[in-house]
Amino acid sequence: MATIINLTDIKNSIKNIDVIAAIENGFVAYSNQQTVVPPVGELLFEDPPGDVHIKYGYIKKEEFYVIKIASGFYNNPKLGIASSQGMMLLFNQKTGQPTAILLDEGYLTDIRTAAAGAVAAKYFAPKKVNAIGILGTGIQAKLQLQFLQKNTPCKTVWVWGRTLKNAEKFKTELNNDFNVHIAKTPVEVAKHCNLIVTTTPSDTVLLTSTEIQPGTHITAVGSDTPNKQELESSILQKADLVIADSISQSKSRGEIYHAVKDGAISVKKITELGTAIQNPNLQRTNDTQITIVDLTGVAVQDIKIATAVYQHYKINNIK
Missing domain, CATH: 3.30.1780.10 (ornithine cyclodeaminase, domain 1)
Known part of the structure; x- marks a missing residue:
């Protein structure tokens, strides 16, 4: 039994x-x-x-x-x-x-997704994280921030939520452990942060390429179905490194799916996370690189x- x-x-x-x-x-x-x-x-x-x-x-x-x-x-x-x-x-x-x-x-599912975000930051976040940006205010947003502390002990956080009420609740719940600032727009998050995690179920773009600073790392978590998209495809075009948790899954969902469909990048630009973990040459090599890890969730x-x-x-x- x-x-x-x-x-x-x-x-x-x-x-x-x-x-x-x-x-x-x-x-x-x-x-x-x-x-x-x-x-x-x-x-x-x-x-x-x-x-x-x-x-x-x-x-x-x-x-x-x-x-x-x-x-x-x-x-x-x-x-x-x-x-x-x-x-x-x-x-x-x-x-x-x-x-x-x-x-x-x-x-x-929430825990293993947050753990994957920590793995992504371990190999692709800049050595010096000035501030962590979180798009979204739900349980995954909180868990991503908490799991990042294992390898990225930055306490300065900028959060954006779809409603001010949600952002204020996020700040109240986490302010004892972090210095949380509420951003009025996703653009404000990108302005202040060089490590950004996107955790929303948005089907409209939240960040565009002109807003991303040199040296920024983005872990994209929210886009796990074909209709969801948080990042403008040109962000992946601009990135020095584009990493998929699963190349095969990225053909049908996630930020990479949209970027390839839009013609912004080719499949040749994509490296799989498990491959990059094993090869330092495929990881971040300097703090001016823009890196994207697209987490669609793998069995x-x-x-x-x-x-x-x-x-x-x-x-x-x-x-």
Whole structure:
């Protein structure tokens, strides 16, 4: 019988796991063709607006395969419900038997995405970060900022939200740990920050190439479906380095998808994150470069985090 792990136990396990290292190892395995990861399954909703992603796969010679269902329904906060929902399912890779059901309510998707942002900054952010810019004020915006502290301990933050109320709430919740400034526009964020993380579900461009300073790193997180886009395609054209978490996925979603479709860049300009991690020559080499890491979310992240949580839970709870 499959082990059912609830959200409280999942959060307790996460405290004892080096999630950033696990996610980094997953990206390396993915780029080294050690994984089987089919295309993303997807359901898009209009009223109310939302999307559901089904991601699944396995790492060769490891113990489990994973199926993850994660959704984002963006009007949920108005109902007092988190926008992220979902669960992860673990199966024995040799027998197909269900091993564990992780009732994470989308929490693990949020955590593994934030960890990927920390990995991106580790290899592509400038050595001296003057200020961190965050576009968006939701749970992912907060987590990205908190996970960045592992390798980028900058406390000066500029945040932009779709409403002033959301930005003020963000500032109130984080102001004890950070020096948070509220930006009136995304342009103001770009003016003050050389590390920017975009976390919104926007389907209209928020930043254009003329606003990006030399030396800026951008981790683009929000554009994970074909209709979403936060960065003008010319930003990727202007960039010295363009990195995809998955080159194959970037053909159908994300900032790279739009830039290639618009003719701003060719596929030849793109390097996969797991490949760049292994080769310093493919990483940032000076503080004048503009770098973009496009994170569309890859099943290998779910495989790594779900496996780590289950293994920790098993050791500590199953006698």
